[in-house]
Amino acid sequence: MAHDAVWWRVAWRNLWRNRGRTLVTASGLAFGYLAAVVMVGLMDGMNAMLIENGTRLMVSQIQIHSEVYLPERNMHRTIGGYGGTDVDALLARVDLSPDVVASSPRLFGGGLVSSGSQTQAALLLGIDPDREARVSMLLDDVEGRSPSAGAFEIAVGTEMARQMGLSLGDEIVVVAPAADGSLGNDLFTLVGLVRTGTPTLDANYAFLPIADLQYLMAMDPGRIHEVAVTVTRPWDTEAIMSALTASLNGDAGLVLDVRTWAELRPELAESVALMDSMYLLIVIIIFGMAVFGVANTMILGTFERQKEFAVVRALGTTASGVGRTVVYEGFILGALALAAGALITAPLMVWWHNAPPNLANIVGSFSWAGSVWQPVLRVEYSVKAPLMSGLALFITAVFAAVYPAWKATRIPPADALADR
Amino acid sequence: MSRFHGFRIGRALGLALLAHGLLGPPASAQTSARDIIDRVDRLMRGDSSRGTMQMEIHTEHWSRTLSMEVWSLGTEFSLVRVTEPAREAGTATLKADQEVWNYLPRVDRTIKVPASLMMGSWMGSHFTNDDLVKESRIVDDYDFEIAYEGPRDGIGVYEFILIPKPEAPVVWGRIEEQVRIDDLMPVWVRYFDEDGELVRTLTFSDFQQMGGRLVPATMLVTPSDKPEEFTRVRYADLEFDIEIEQEFFSLRNLRGRR
Numbered sequence: 098m099a100h101d102a103v104w105w106r107v108a109w110r111n112l113w114r115n116r117g118r119t120l121v122t123a124s125g126l127a128f129g130y131l132a133a134v135v136m137v138g139l140m141d142g143m144n145a146m147l148i149e150n151g152t153r154l155m156v157s158q159i160q161i162h163s164e165v166y167l168p169e170r171n172m173h174r175t176i177g178g179y180g181g182t183d184v185d186a187l188l189a190r191v192d193l194s195p196d197v198v199a200s201s202p203r204l205f206g207g208g209l210v211s212s213g214s215q216t217q218a219a220l221l222l223g224i225d226p227d228r229e230a231r232v233s234m235l236l237d238d239v240e241g242r243s244p245s246a247g248a249f250e251i252a253v254g255t256e257m258a259r260q261m262g263l264s265l266g267d268e269i270v271v272v273a274p275a276a277d278g279s280l281g282n283d284l285f286t287l288v289g290l291v292r293t294g295t296p297t298l299d300a301n302y303a304f305l306p307i308a309d310l311q312y313l314m315a316m317d318p319g320r321i322h323e324v325a326v327t328v329t330r331p332w333d334t335e336a337i338m339s340a341l342t343a344s345l346n347g348d349a350g351l352v353l354d355v356r357t358w359a360e361l362r363p364e365l366a367e368s369v370a371l372m373d374s375m376y377l378l379i380v381i382i383i384f385g386m387a388v389f390g391v392a393n394t395m396i397l398g399t400f401e402r403q404k405e406f407a408v409v410r411a412l413g414t415t416a417s418g419v420g421r422t423v424v425y426e427g428f429i430l431g432a433l434a435l436a437a438g439a440l441i442t443a444p445l446m447v448w449w450h451n452a453p454p455n456l457a458n459i460v461g462s463f464s465w466a467g468s469v470w471q472p473v474l475r476v477e478y479s480v481k482a483p484l485m486s487g488l489a490l491f492i493t494a495v496f497a498a499v500y501p502a503w504k505a506t507r508i509p510p511a512d513a514l515a516d517r
Numbered sequence: 518m519s520r521f522h523g524f525r526i527g528r529a530l531g532l533a534l535l536a537h538g539l540l541g542p543p544a545s546a547q548t549s550a551r552d553i554i555d556r557v558d559r560l561m562r563g564d565s566s567r568g569t570m571q572m573e574i575h576t577e578h579w580s581r582t583l584s585m586e587v588w589s590l591g592t593e594f595s596l597v598r599v600t601e602p603a604r605e606a607g608t609a610t611l612k613a614d615q616e617v618w619n620y621l622p623r624v625d626r627t628i629k630v631p632a633s634l635m636m637g638s639w640m641g642s643h644f645t646n647d648d649l650v651k652e653s654r655i656v657d658d659y660d661f662e663i664a665y666e667g668p669r670d671g672i673g674v675y676e677f678i679l680i681p682k683p684e685a686p687v688v689w690g691r692i693e694e695q696v697r698i699d700d701l702m703p704v705w706v707r708y709f710d711e712d713g714e715l716v717r718t719l720t721f722s723d724f725q726q727m728g729g730r731l732v733p734a735t736m737l738v739t740p741s742d743k744p745e746e747f748t749r750v751r752y753a754d755l756e757f758d759i760e761i762e763q764e765f766f767s768l769r770n771l772r773g774r775r
Contacts, residue, residue: 173578211628218633270626272619278579278641279605282621 104418108425115398122394123434126490129387130438131445133486136379138446138476141332142453144372145477148331151365152358154234154293157201157325158334159341160361161191164354166322172206172314173276174322177351181319188228188324190345196328196337199231203323204307206314208273208281210253215261219253219303221273223310223321232325234293236304241265241289246306252289254299263287271303275315283313332369334358380486384493391430391497399423399501406505407513416506423505427498431491438490439483449476550661550677554694557701565590566728568755569600574642574748583640594766595649598773599640610639611771612649620771627768636688643717643738643748647688658685659692666698673698689716700724700731715741727755 112119152158166174176182184202191200204223209216222235226243230236236243236252244250251269263269267287275281285305293299311318328337334357342355359366399406406419453475566589573582584601598609607622617630630637635647658681665676679692690711695704706719717740721733732755738748764770 179578209628209631209634211626214629216628216631218631218637270621270624270628272621272628274638274641276579278574278576278581280608280619280621280640282624282626284624 101421104421105425105429108422109429111398111402111422112426112429118394118398119430119433122391123430123437125390126387126431126434126494127438127441129383129493130435130486130490131442133380133383133489134438134442134482135445135449135476136383137376137482137486138449138478139474140372140375140379141477141479141482142450142475144369145332146473146475147365147368147372148358151362152331153327154295155298156358156361157232158328158331158358159326159338160356161324161326161341161345162322162354162356164352167354167356170205170322172274172322175204175316175320176322176324176353177319179276179320181317181321182351184319184321187345187351191324191326191341194337194341194344196330196340198327198329199228200324200326201225201228201232202307202321203229203325204310204314204316204321205323206273206310208271210257210261210303211270211272212261212263212267212287215263217257217261218301219257219271220301221271221310221313222302222304223307224304225307229325232327235298236289236291238292238294239289240292241287244285244288244304244306244309246308249283249285249309250288250306251285251309252291252304253287254302255290255292256296256300257303258287258290260300263290265290271305271313273310273314275313276320277315279315281313281315283309285309331358376482376485380489384486384489387490388493388497391427391494392500395423395427395498395501396504398426399505402505403508403513406508407510410508411510411514419508420502420506423502424495424498427495427502428491430498431494434494435487435490439487442483446476446478450478550663550675551656553663553675553696553701554661554677554679555656557696557703564757565759565761566755566757567759567761568727569753571751571753572640572642572748573751576641576746577743581641588761588765590761590763590766594763596766596771607773608640609771609773610649611766611768613766615650617646617649618768618771620773622773625772627771643740643746655679658682658687664693669695674704702731702733717741723751727752728757730755730757 148158161176163174163176163178165171166176173179176187188200188202191197202225206221206223208219208221210219211217224235226236226245230243239252240255241252244252251271253263253269258264265287269285269287270282271285272280272282289304291299291302291304305313307321308318310316311320326341328334330337338355338357342353345351345353345355359369410416410419453473456472456474459472566587568587569585570587571582571584574580582601583599583605586598586600587595588597589595593612593614595612596609599605599607607620609620611618611620611627617635618627619630620627630646635650636645638644639646639649659679660682662678662680663675664678665674667673669676675696675698677694677696679694681687681689681691688710689708690713691709693707693709695706696702697704702724703721705721708716708718710716717738720737720739721735722737723735724731724733726732727734732752734752736750740746
């Protein structure tokens with residue numbers, strides 16, 4: 098190894114014989130690294146936005162149901178069966194997970210909403226307004242206020258209100274098939290107009306406190322259909338889902354079906370997977386270009402040193418020793434470039450993550466794929482991108498040195514020294 | 518809501534409300550299918566009727582029995598009011614022309630069933646609101662043919678196939694119906710979807726004299742996809758050609774005088 102150390106030293110010294118060229122080459126690699134990490138970070142950011150925009154309106158990132166609830170969404174299939182469950186205890190157990198940001202119970206019903214001579218079919222969503230506000234954006238924009246429990250209050254979508262000519266304070270009859278087969282009906286007061294920005298939601302949904310909807314549908318207070326959950330890492334719900342499944346099931350005799358947004362919105366998951374598959378492509382393109390630049394420099398460098406190599410060979414150095422120096426040069430160049438790249442990339446990422454440019458002034462927010470979008474270009478950190486790019490940079494530097502190194506070993510000492 | 522999607526009560530209730538005239542000779546083989554069905558309907562339906570019935574509903578999740586009082590005038594008007602159980606007494610349905618209205622005594626409101634919910638279950642049963650209104654149009658909406666004429670289990674029957682006319686706004690792909698030749702009593706009606714799958718079966722039984730006419734006093738609906746579920750309607754009494762005005766079938770009267 099001592100012998101090897103000599104070649105490392107030679108390589109290091111060789112690098113600094115043409116300082117300018119080395120710096121330019123290293124800078125090229127460092128900026129390639131920067132570009133790769135930031136590009137992937139931006140795509141991660143877009144993915145996170147895609148997931149968040151696609152889930153935060155209503156779906157949320159993880160949903161918990163009775164194992165027989167999906168896909169039919171039969172109203173009788175509440176968590177814990179006909180008897181229901183201790184909802185507060187269930188929510189407390191969900192919230193116990195360190196990955197859970199917030200959870201919210203939901204009860205679904207279908208029925209009629211009627212006022213005066215106007216009647217419409219409506220999807221009735223029973224919610225806990227406080228908890229729901231932390232999980233979804235459903236109640237972010239309410240004219241008036243959210244309905245409070247026990248007072249027979251209701252909020253409806255703005256479009257439904259417009260179609261039916263409703264205004265705040267109106268008396269509304271809600272009719273819904275109840276769990277016992279009867280036709281539940283009660284009078285409610287309209288206290289809120291909900292604007293989600295999604296036409297189907299605004300035209301079809303009515304929001305009631307969960308307890309009032311349970312009463313209307315002749316259900317016990319322990320009966321809910323769904324617990325919606327938001328988590329700390331939306332792009333990593335798979336592991337969180339497994340942990341929740343393990344921790345919730347078996348307890349209190351419940352059999353629960355825990356699903357991630359990726360299962361609930363497969364089309365969204367496909368988009369994200371498509372974006373993910375581009376990571377590697379980006380890295381390959383960037384370093385694929387870099388590899389020729391580096392190789393060019395190294396070839397020039399070895400060509401310049403032809404005579405020098407011939408001399409050391411003539412003095413008894415093995416061909417592999419000569420080749421190794423050149424490869425080691427690539428190694429050292431890569432390490433330098435990586436250090437420099439990390440040094441310039443880290444602060445840029447931190448800045449871009451914390452102060453992402455908001456293009457809302459230019460393009461405004463928009464509704465696409467069933468969700469409302471804020472055009473914010475934020476980069477997300479990941480472990481994968483810097484590691485992958487670093488590895489790619491290193492491979493590029495070393496790989497670019499392989500051909501020149503091979504060339505260097507092929508130099509016939511006598512011919513080179515004789516300038517033939 | 519759409520679990521009972523596609524069922525129709527009208528024909529069922531209509532037939533059950535029917536009275537069967539003693540007049541009229543049995544149809545001959547030469548008579549066209551349409552004429553027979555038309556005659557079945559006409560002979561069996563009084564101009565007006567009043568009756569009481571029990572509706573027993575069994576589903577996977579609950580079972581219940583409702584007692585009801587029923588009035589009808591022609592094919593266009595009918596009114597059904599729940600009398601038992603007490604908790605739901607007064608709940609009523611009015612069918613006038615193509616519209617269906619519900620009265621909910623608890624909130625003291627009448628509500629017109631919107632088009633989007635016409636396929637919804639009627640009173641939790643295996644009938645839909647649409648069943649109420651489409652019944653009067655069956656002769657207009659379908660083409661009829663006799664698929665079979667002869668003995669079945671020792672009784673002479675007609676079997677009809679009803680195919681919807683191309684432009685008819687109906688939900689069925691095909692309806693099959695068996696009628697006894699002797700007395701023109703319906704035996705069963707089978708409803709198929711557009712893929713030719715049997716969706717539900719209506720079975721008539723308990724043929725007896727009520728209000729001076731032979732009627733099937735019991736009618737059973739069974740959905741094919743949930744064989745353990747059913748709705749059974751049983752008439753306790755029926756009277757025909759009663760004195761009743763069109764004004765009776767009004768929103769004001771729907772609220773009832775309890």
